[in-house]
Amino acid sequence: MRLTNHLAKIVLGALVLALSSCSDDRFADNADACMVLPGDRAATIEVPLRLHADAPSVIGKPLVNDIVSRADGDAGTPADPEQAAEEAIKNIWVFQFDSIGNQLIAPRYYEVASTEIRKLNIRLAEGEDSYVYVLANTCDPDWAKGKDLSTVEKFVGYEYPFTEDNVEMGKDEYLLMEGNVKETIRKETDLLPIDIHLTRMMAKISFKYVTADAAKGLKVTRVIINNMxxxxxxEETPIEENYPKGDFAVRSVSIDKNLASDEIYTFYMPANRRGETTNTDAALKNNEAPDKALYVQLFxxxxxxxxxxxxxxxxxxxxTNDFNVRRNHxxxxxxxxxxxxxxxRVLAAPANCYVLAFNDSIMFDPYNRTEKGGGWVYSDYVKKGDPDKEFTKxxxxxxxxxxxxxxxxxDRVYLDRYNRVHVRSRSTAGNAVIAGYNAKGDIVWSWHVWVNNEMPAKLSKAVPYN
Known part of the structure; x- marks a missing residue:
């Protein structure tokens, strides 16, 4: 994956798109004039349309002080191509539904040829209180074919697939946006443009870490984004509800390059709203994190x-207590x-063997093992929710x-109420094995602990041998 070292800026002004009146790509092939297409329930007329890319909500301070964020009020033209790509509207699908939410015209696809501030024309049917929806940047003139989007409910409830390739914005990629308006479409020569405000269908995360002099011995070797x-x-679900619902599918994405201190990484992801807790201490936020809440791990x-x-x-x-990641934020x-x-917030990395100094302590998650070396899978032996494979002590x-x-x-080896294992050493060098048991008293897994104050795990302590 390609890493981004910039904060993308979001435009605050309107993008007014120029479209040719009869140049729309039709949902079904038809050589007739562009008045009625298969799927239309009424004749269409030429209507001016104006789109606005609304500014996102910004959480947290900008990560760089020398670059003004468009989201913080700069209305200038972005010099960075990636910033421009994040703001761009390259093509749109237009949907129209009648007053009770049924499809009124067949979906139409338009390539955006210009961003000049002038009237643009699309084709809509006359109707009282009709609903016009716009989906931007699919970059696919066949996208709506074969999809049942025949009602407003089906359209707004459609779930767009999100893959690892969507995490970063690559060359010639653009952010999906959606917006709608309830409007009475009338045939008038002096009709004002219909204004539709678009919002980005995903959240944007800009992340960096900064290492102080007292922590210069710590090096980040890998970064993983979990529960995407x-x-x-x-379209956004009501903000007071958690989303997605139920046992939804998630993925983890690894950053395939070491991040240096003060370097910025930007990625995009779907909404993942898991609600709030009552915690007030930042150091304890992770303890009661809801299941499948989004988190970033630094190795x-x-x-x-x-x-x-x-x-x-x-x-x-x-x-402290908010676990909501929202679209257009x-x-x-x-x-x-x-x-x-x-x-x-700091765990020992997953392992079978841990090296502790004298009077040291570690805490680790006994369920977190992702490696699959040798053809074995850890979850075949240890699995939360399975009585035979779950730890009770x-x-x-x-x-x-x-x-x-x-x-x-x-108090020296124990499983806490958050299912984390704690181990405390004393001031004697030697070995120990700790075991995790299920409710039946069977050993599910065990870990070797080596206590040694000579820091044998330190690379400079390594002894070459033949």
Missing amino acids: PEKMRM VSSETNGSNFLYTIYLGAND NYNIKLNINSESRDD VEVLWQEVNVIGDNSKG
Whole structure:
């Protein structure tokens, strides 16, 4: 995937599109004059149309201070091609429904030949209180063919597929936009243009991390975006409801290049609204994150002691309790890594073996293992929700003397209420094995713990051998 190092700017002004009156690509082939097409329930007339690309809502401060964001009020012309691409309207599909929501004319596709401020014409049918919907930037004159969009309900409820290829805006790619208006279409020579305001069908995430001098030993090796929905609804659902509903499909997307400190990465995704919690402490936001809420994980390696960690950031309107990622919103996310100290947002990276220093502690998610090396799949053995594969407790299976110490109170090795495993070492070098048990008392999985204050995992401690 190609990485973007810019904040794209969103235009505030209207884009007024010039379309030829009879140059629309017809939904069905027809050599007759462009008055009636198969699927039309009425003759069409020439109507002027004007489209506006509405500004998104902006969450968080801009990530760079020397570039003015269009979303923050600059109405100038973007010099960056990617910014221009994000604002562009290259083609549109036009749909018209009658007053009770049934299709009035066949869908029509128009290529946008100009952005000059002048009257443009499309073809609509006369009708009282008809609904006109516009879908922009499918870049496909055959897109509506074979789809049942015969009512307003079916149109707005259509879920557009979203793949990994859509995460970043590549060359000659444009953002999908949608908008509508309820309008009475009349045949008048001095008819004013019909104004339709378009909003982007996905959210935009701009992300970076900044490492302070006290944390220079931490290096980000990989970034994964988790719980991205695989579909996006044509139109926004009511904002007070969670969306998507039910057991919806999600995907994880890896950034295939190491991000340097202060470098910006921008990606796009469908809405994923999971609601709010009552938490007020930013350090504890992750603890009660709703299922399938969107989050970004940074795989971080410590050059200080060789340990590997996962920094987890849940997105939303704030850093305490909001887990709503909405369409036509720009989210500016900045992670400040000020030291190597850890809180509840930092987990040990998934592993079978952990190396701890003296009097050290780790916390890890026992269900998070994505590798499939050797042909085995971790979820075949460990799986949340399966009574035989789900952990109900973790204990010390065996240890060398005083490596972990007395765990009779369950305060040195334990499973917390968020299903995370905690391990605390003592000041004795040696080995231990901790085991996770299901409700029947069977061991589901185990982990090796090596306590050693010589930092053997640190690369500079490696000893070459033949």
